[in-house]
Amino acid sequence: MSQSPLPQQAVVAVVGTGAMGAGIAQVAAAAGHPVKLLDNRPGAAAQAVAGIRAQFARLAEKGKLSSLEAEAASQRLCAVEQLSELADCALVVEAIVEKLDAKQQLYAELESIVGPDCIFGTNTSSISVTAIGAALQHPERLAGLHFFNPAPLMALVEIVSGLATAPDVAATLFATASAWGKTPVHAKSTPGFIVNRVARPYYAEALRLAQEGAADYATIDAVMREAGGFRMGPFELMDMIGNDVNFAVTSSVWRAFNNDQRFLPSLIQQELVDAGYYGKKSGRGFYDYRDGAVRPAAQNEAQQTAAGRITLYGESAVVEALTDRLEAARLSFSRAPDSDGRIAEIGRAVLYVTDGRSATQRAFDSGIANTVLIDLALDYNKASRLAVAAAEQCEPAAVAAAVGLLQAAGFAVSRFLDIPGLAVMRTVAMLANEAADAVNQGVCSESGADSAMRLGVNYPCGPLAWADRVGVARIRDVLANLGASYGEDRYRISPLIQRAVFAGRNIHD
Numbered sequence: 001m002s003q004s005p006l007p008q009q010a011v012v013a014v015v016g017t018g019a020m021g022a023g024i025a026q027v028a029a030a031a032g033h034p035v036k037l038l039d040n041r042p043g044a045a046a047q048a049v050a051g052i053r054a055q056f057a058r059l060a061e062k063g064k065l066s067s068l069e070a071e072a073a074s075q076r077l078c079a080v081e082q083l084s085e086l087a088d089c090a091l092v093v094e095a096i097v098e099k100l101d102a103k104q105q106l107y108a109e110l111e112s113i114v115g116p117d118c119i120f121g122t123n124t125s126s127i128s129v130t131a132i133g134a135a136l137q138h139p140e141r142l143a144g145l146h147f148f149n150p151a152p153l154m155a156l157v158e159i160v161s162g163l164a165t166a167p168d169v170a171a172t173l174f175a176t177a178s179a180w181g182k183t184p185v186h187a188k189s190t191p192g193f194i195v196n197r198v199a200r201p202y203y204a205e206a207l208r209l210a211q212e213g214a215a216d217y218a219t220i221d222a223v224m225r226e227a228g229g230f231r232m233g234p235f236e237l238m239d240m241i242g243n244d245v246n247f248a249v250t251s252s253v254w255r256a257f258n259n260d261q262r263f264l265p266s267l268i269q270q271e272l273v274d275a276g277y278y279g280k281k282s283g284r285g286f287y288d289y290r291d292g293a294v295r296p297a298a299q300n301e302a303q304q305t306a307a308g309r310i311t312l313y314g315e316s317a318v319v320e321a322l323t324d325r326l327e328a329a330r331l332s333f334s335r336a337p338d339s340d341g342r343i344a345e346i347g348r349a350v351l352y353v354t355d356g357r358s359a360t361q362r363a364f365d366s367g368i369a370n371t372v373l374i375d376l377a378l379d380y381n382k383a384s385r386l387a388v389a390a391a392e393q394c395e396p397a398a399v400a401a402a403v404g405l406l407q408a409a410g411f412a413v414s415r416f417l418d419i420p421g422l423a424v425m426r427t428v429a430m431l432a433n434e435a436a437d438a439v440n441q442g443v444c445s446e447s448g449a450d451s452a453m454r455l456g457v458n459y460p461c462g463p464l465a466w467a468d469r470v471g472v473a474r475i476r477d478v479l480a481n482l483g484a485s486y487g488e489d490r491y492r493i494s495p496l497i498q499r500a501v502f503a504g505r506n507i508h509d
Contacts, residue, residue, distance in 0.1 A: 003171035005179035006119075008032035010090035013080075015039070015106060017048035020123060021095035023151030026052045028093075029076045030065075030152075031180040036080045036089065045079035052077055055152075087113050091176070093145055095123040103127065104135035111137055119169055121145030125196060126252050129162035129189035139164035143173055146193060147182075148456050156455035157182045162189040183455055185448040191256030194444050195456040196249055198463065200263050201430035203246060206234035206423070207266035214419040215299065215387070217286045222298035223414055226385035228424040229378035229460035235286040239279030243272045243286075261490040262434070298385070301413040304404035306331060307397075308347025314338030318353060321380030325409035340366065343374075346405045349398035354389070355474070356421045356429070356481030363391035370398035374406070376425035376470065378460050385412040387422045420485040421478060429478040431459075432467035436494035436507065439464070446508055467497070468506040476501050 006012075010033060014025040017039040025048065029035045037045040053074040060070035086092060092114065094106055107120050120142040122132055133139030144160025157177040161170045170186065177184035187193045192200070206220050214220070221233020238246045247269045254263035272278070272285060279285030287295060310326070310333035312319050322344060326333055344351040352362065354373045363371035371391040377383035386406055390399045403413050416422060421429070435449040444452065450462020467475045476497050483491035500507050 003168055003175045005175040006033070006090055006172065009034070011036060011088050013038065013086045013089040013092045015086075015092060015094045016096035016123075017044050018095065020147060020149055020151060021093075022048040022052055023149065024093055024095060024123065024147055025077065026055060026152050027147075027180050027182070029073045030056075032076070034076050034078070036078050036086060038080050038083070038086065045081070049077045049079045083109055083113055086110065087115070089114055089118055091119045091121055093121045093123055098124060098127060100127050100131055103132045107132065107142065108135050119143070119172060121173055123147055126192065126249060128191075129160050129165065131162075133162045133164050140166040141169055143170050144187070144189065144193065145173055145177070148195070154455070155181075155183045156195070156452055157184045158187045158193050158195065158452065158456075159184050160187045160189050160193050165189075183451060185444060185452050187448070187452075188441075188443045190438075190441070190443050192249070192253045194438060194449060194452040197253060197443075198431060198434045198438060198449060198453055199457055200250060200253060201434055202230075202427060202457075203234050203238055203250065203269075204262075204264070204266065205421075205427045205430055207268055209416075209419060209423060210235075211266065211268055212417070212419055214416045214423070215414060216296065218296040219299045219387075219414045219416075220423055222412075223375065223385055223387045223423045224427070226412070227375055227377040227383045227387065228427070229383075231458050231460075238269070239285035239287055239289075242278045242281055243269055244278045247273050261488055262492075264490070298412075299414050301388075301403045301407070301415050304400045304407060306346060306401065306404040306408040308349075308401050309345075310334070310405060311336050311345045313342050313344065316343060316353075318374070318377070318380045319343050322409055324381065329408050329410065331408055344405065347398060347401040348395060349402040349405075351402055351405070354420075354422045354425045354478070356426065356478035357485065358418045358420045359389045359391040360393065360418050361420075361485070363393050369393035370395055372399060372402040373422065375422040376428060378424075378466075383411065385414060387414050387416050387424070389416045389418045389422060392418065421482050425478055426482060428463065428466055428470065429475050429482070430491075431463040432475050432507075433479055433491075433494050433497060435463040436467070436496040440494055440496040464507045468508055472497060472500045472505075472507055 012028040012033045013036045014021045015038045017037050025035050025037050037048050039045045056070040056074050059065045060067045129144045133142040143165045146158035148154035148156050159174045174184045217235040221235050224230045224233045250265045277284040280289050283290045313336050342350050342352050348370045349372050350368050351372050359371050359373045363369050373389045375387040406413050439446050446464050450465050453459045454462050479491050479493045
C-alpha cells in the first residue's frame with residue numbers, strides 16, 4: 001500500500017532518552033520534525049537535548065550540515081516532563097526498558113491523551129508488537145519502528161506489524177522512515193523480527209564449532225573475516241555486543257519458538273555469562289581485554305611446499321581464482337574437465353570445497369583416502385585465508401602438499417579439526433536457511449530479508465542472494481549433509497529452499 005510520510009510539521013515524541021531514544025530523536029529532528037523528548041528520570045530529557053544539539057554542532061563543524069541547518073534542527077528539539085505535553089503529537093516512539101508491562105502501560109496512558117490519528121511506534125527489538133497492542137483500546141495504531149544502534153548512522157528500520165496493526169499505519173511508518181533517509185523493510189511480529197532471528201546462526205554455528213574443538217576463537221573469527229568477508233568474527237562480535245545481551249536474545253528467541261533446536265543457546269556462552277565474562281564491557285569474554293592482555297593470533301599452518309603436479313578441474317569460481325593466483329605466483333599447472341566436483345589435485349592430494357560432510361566421510365564415500373576439503377569464501381580472488389580439513393585416512397604428505405598449494409596461491413591456511421561444513425559454508429547455509437524460513441512464513445520478503453541483514457548487521461551479502469551465488473541446490477545439499485551428520489532437526493531444510501531446487505530456479509527469481 002502506497003502511503004505518504006508524516007508531514008514535516010507533524011510533531012514527533014520520543015519517550016526514553018537513552019542511546020536509542022536520543023538517536024531516534026536526532027534522526028526525526030534532522031528530517032525537519034518538531035521533536036519532544038520525555039524520560040521518567042529527572043533531567044534526562046534535557047540532557048539528551050543538549051547532547052543531540054552538540055552532535056548537530058559537530059556535524060556542522062565537519063561540513064556534513066550547514067550551520068543554519070544544524071541550528072534549525074537543534075531548535076526543533078524540546079524536553080518535556082509530562083505525558084500530557086504530548087497531546088499534539090502525530091507519532092510517539094517509545095524507546096524505554098524492554099519490559100512488556102512497561103510498554104503496555106505507557107501506550108495505554110497515552111491513548112487518553114493524544115488524538116485518534118496519533119501513531120504509536122515501538123522501538124522494541126524483541127517483544128511482540130501484538131502483545132504490546134493487546135493492552136490498547138485501539139491496537140491498530142501501534143506498529144514496530146525498530147531502529148538499529150546507532151540510529152543516526154544505521155540505515156535499516158524494521159516496520160513491524162502486529163496482528164491488529166492497520167495496514168495504513170505500517171505504510172505511513174514505512175514512508176516516514178524512508179523520508180528520514182532510512183531503508184525500511186516490512187516485517188511481521190514474530191520472535192526476533194528479521195535481523196535478530198536470521199542472525200542467530202552466525203553465533204550458533206561458531207559456538208558449535210568451538211564446542212567441538214574445530215578451532216580456537218581467534219582462528220574461527222579470522223576465517224569468518226578473511227574468507228567470509230564479515231566485518232567482525234562471531235566471537236569478537238559477541239564480546240562487543242555483550243555476552244549477557246547476546247545470550248539473552250538467543251534464549252528469548254529459543255523460548256518464543258517453543259525451544260526449537262535451531263535457536264538452542266550455547267553452554268559455552270552460558271558459562272561465560274555465569275562467570276560475569278560479558279566481553280569488552282567487563283574486561284573478559286571470549287577474549288581478555290584487561291590491561292596487558294595479549295590478543296591471541298589466528299592459527300596458521302606452517303609453510304609447506306607445493307610439491308607435485310598440479311591439476312585444476314572445471315570452471316568454478318574457486319578454480320578460476322586459483323588459476324589467477326597460481327599464474328601470478330608463476331606455478332605451472334594443467335586444466336582438466338570437472339571430475340566428481342574436485343577442484344584440484346597436487347601430488348596424491350585431491351581437493352574439494354566442503355559440501356557439509358566431513359572430509360573423513362567424503363573420503364569413505366568416494367574411496368579417495370587423500371581427501372582435503374576447503375571452506376567457502378565470499379570471493380576467492382580477494383580472500384586472504386582459507387580453512388581446510390583433511391580426512392583421517394589422508395597421508396601427511398598429501399595434507400602438506402594441499403596446504404602448500406593454497407599457500408602458494410597466497411592464502412593463509414588454517415587447519416580445522418574435521419568437522420562437517422567447516423566455518424563459512426555451514427554458517428552461510430544456515431543463515432540462508434533461516435532467512436528462507438522467515439520468507440516462507442510470511443515474516444518478510446526475499447529482498448527485505450537480504451536488505452535487513454546487509455544494513456542491520458553489515459553482512460557482506462544478503463543471505464538469500466548469497467545462496468543464489470553459491471547455488472541453491474548446493475546450499476540444500478550442505479544442509480542435508482549437516483543434518484545427516486548430526487542427526488538433528490537443527491539443520492532441517494526450509495521449504496522455500498526445497499521448492500527453489502525442485503523448480504530449478506534461484507530464490508530471487
